[in-house]
Amino acid sequence: MVLIEYSELEMLISRIREISGFDFSGYARPSLLRRASRYLTRHDMNVEELMQHIEPGGGIVYDLIQEMTVNYSEMFRDPEFFIKVKSEVFSYLESYPTLRFWVAGCASGEEAFSLAILLKEAGFLERSLIYATDLNNRVLNAAREGVFTLSSTRTFSENYLLASGKGSLSDYYHVAYSKAVISPELRKNIVFSLHDLTGDGVFNEFQFISCRNVMIYFTLELRQKVFKLLYDSLSMLGFLCLGKRETLRYSGIENNFKVIDSTLNIYQKIQ
Incomplete structure (x- = not known):
């Protein structure tokens, strides 16, 4: 895992804001550090190299924004x-x-x-x-x-039943090519x-x-x-x-x- 310093993170936040207008300055730093480190590790680069690749109109800054935003959930979570x-x-x-x-x-x-x-x-x-x-x-x-994986629907189904669902979660999706597809209805x-x-x-x-x-x-x-x-x-x-x-x-x-x-x-x- 590539580790970065808080000072490097601040430079990165400033650069993202300058290029894209998206402002991470109000986000909690520990979460941003983890996600930025994960991005750098995946792409095998350090902060200095990343800063050099972030440019106006380029796709890297938007790819980085996607990585640094949180996107995990479950159906019927809690x-x-x-x-x-x-x-x-x-x-x-x-x-x-x-x-x-x-x-x-x-x-x-x-x-x-x-x-x-x-x-x-x-x-x-x-x-x-x-x-x-x-x-x-x-x-x-x-x-x-x-579209969701069939393995994830097992957890979703358990949550649905715990939430006192009236039927079966499978009533609301169909299976196609080993995936669960939510009903158009x-x-x-x-x-x-x-x-x-x-x-x-x-x-x-x-x-x-x-x-x-x-x-x-x-x-x-x-x-x-x-x-x-x-x-x-x-x-x-x-x-x-x-x-x-x-x-x-x-x-x-x-x-x-x-x-x-x-x-x-x-x-x-x-x-």
């Missing part, structure tokens, strides 16, 4: 979260004639597909639209295809789109926003900026969902929300 959403959130949203959901930092689409299944089983999917966004175009392309209600939480603005108003396991990679200052964006994107009495290790504390907007579940970090906007 099954108890989905149980709580069904029991505490859907009972409130069932009266809405139309519903808009936002999965921010959607990676390869696992949470968006999980939410679509949840909505399908609750009878809400036909009047719902799910916006699933990420800043990593590579994983967004994978999400649009909705689920995919037609999902819009996958490029969006940078740290730099882009409000693009719609939502009754439900899931931004789970994203904030842990940001500094406090950047978290506060992103929380403001999420707040402005949420309709009154809408729901905001964070990851288990995340919290609204020190967000600057905590007093505008009612806590629905303090362990699973589900909140409702009340002002």
Whole structure:
């Protein structure tokens, strides 16, 4: 593994910002160090060599950005979260004639597909639209295809059953060429789109926003900026969902929300 110094990382962050406009300065440094080191190791180069190859209009800087952004998820990750959403959130949203959901930092689409299944089983999917966004175009392309390995579906299926799914996860995909392909019926209600939480603005108003396991990679200052964006994107009495290790504390907007579940970090906007 090629190891880099913090000073070298800062130079790299500055160079990426200069070339692409993408700003990693608000990201937690340990995570960036690991990912930058992994990129250098894979391409058998050091920081100095990488800096020489980063140039305007070149593909390397965008390849590096893709590598340094986080893109891991599972379908029905944290099954108890989905149980709580069904029991505490859907009972409130069932009266809405139309519903808009936002999965921010959607990676390869696992949470968006999980939410679509949840909505399908609750009878809400036909009047719902799910916006699933990420800043990593590579994983967004994978999400649009909705194709997963059969080995990953074993974990997904276990999670689905633990989340009190009504049937079998296999009801929502078919097998083709030893891959699992998500049903078109689920995919037609999902819009996958490029969006940078740290730099882009409000693009719609939502009754439900899931931004789970994203904030842990940001500094406090950047978290506060992103929380403001999420707040402005949420309709009154809408729901905001964070990851288990995340919290609204020190967000600057905590007093505008009612806590629905303090362990699973589900909140409702009340002002």
